[in-house]
Amino acid sequence: MMFQQLSSKNEQVLNENPLTVEELKNNIAALLGIQYSDIDVVHLEDGIIFENDREIQGLSTPLQIMVGNPERTIPPHMVTTEPDMIMEDDEPRLKMSCGHAITPYNLFGHMKYTLMSKVKPAIYCLTSGCDAQWNMQEIARKADMTEDEIIFYDRKISFNLINQDSNSISECPSCGQFCQRQDDFLRIRCTVCSKKNGSAFDFCWDCKAPWIANHECSNKDLESIQRVLNDAPLKKIDMSKIEDVPSKRMCPECRFLIEHIKACKTMQCTHCNTIFCFVCLEVAVNRRLPCGNYDAKCTVAPVQNVFEPQ
Structure with a gap:
């Protein structure tokens, strides 16, 4: 399998045959001697960053790799x-x-x-x-x-x-490809997934679930999110040295799913801009966390239940 960094003209060989983007990132990280979290598998021409559970099969090669900066320093x-x-x-x-x-x-x-x-x-x-x-x-x-x-x-x-002037474009929930919406139809077809699978792949514009006959938006997305929360590995928060913290949380205000990559426990939701503690899930008051600064210890909140009312 061949891959290539965006900034390099040289293609590199990966001897393993990973099935998913997550496996690919782990293999490349080991090969290059860098952190898994500093790697993204992308499609430059379409501006896509592929999700970890995306299957490698069907992606064009050499696979495009973006290596990020683990330490963003200030002169x-x-x-x-x-x-x-x-x-x-x-x-x-x-x-x-x-x-x-x-x-x-x-x-x-x-x-x-x-x-x-x-x-x-x-x-x-x-x-x-x-x-x-x-x-x-x-x-x-x-x-x-x-x-x-x-x-x-x-x-x-x-x-x-x-x-920028189009509100009729959405990302396919399977491959990340941008798909065009025709009129006000909820049933959207991804041509990339359809070609890869050899049969039509349609999804719902509203809930992003795969389209089936007599489709109705349901709680399947919530069930999927709960599995993500339950299966999220535990990690250590670097600056506060707090261990056994779930690496994925929902924003306590809007329930947007967020993954902690590195640095401190202070988190700002990219969806609603709420500032909260990723460890105890306390929401900031006047932009300050009730549990203390970014390096203060606090109690680890349990895995969230997506079905509990807010």
């Missing part, structure tokens, strides 16, 4: 004591061109969410009353992005710009 001359525009804690932060401050991790996360989830072609300051737009050159430098990341997200901006 000493860029560090500021101005309050972070997202959350109040003691993490090092820097000033953007509009004068407002943000940590490099929050900057990268905000950029990624804007381009991948909102499918927008521009990134703006999150400070209330500030409508400053940041260009990718500034973001890449201050978020300490790798060459792979710069190549991918630059291309994603162009892709989003082309499609």
Whole structure:
């Protein structure tokens, strides 16, 4: 199996034959001597980051790999004591061109969410009353992005710009390919999955479940999310040294599914912007966690139950 980093002209050989994106990432991480969490399998031309459970079969080769930065550092001359525009804690932060401050991790996360989830072609300051737009050159430098990341997200901006006026595009829940909606029909066909499977693959526009005769949106998605929460491996939160924390949680406000990759316990939901503690699930008050700063210890909340009322 062949793979290639976005920033490299050289193709590399992987002797193993992984079945899923997750297995592929583990194999490449071992081969390159880097962390699994720093690797994404992508499709540059379509601006797609493939999910871990995506099957490798059907993906074009060489497989495109984006290697991220495990430590987004700030040069000493860029560090500021101005309050972070997202959350109040003691993490090092820097000033953007509009004068407002943000940590490099929050900057990268905000950029990624804007381009991948909102499918927008521009990134703006999150400070209330500030409508400053940041260009990718500034973001890449201050978020300490790798060459792979710069190549991918630059291309994603162009892709989003082309499609910014269309509200009739949705990602296939199976392969991540963007599919076009015709009129107001709920039944959407993914041509990529249909070609790979040798038969039509349709899904529901609203709930993203595979389409069946007399389809009605149900709780199958909730059951799937509960399995993800139940099966999420436990991890250690780096900065607070808290162990046995589920690596996947739902936002306590909007229930958006979030995975903890690295750094501290302070989390901001990319869907509703709620700030909360990934360990105890307490929601921030006036942008401060009730359980203490990013490095303070607190009680690990149990695995969430998606069927419990909010």
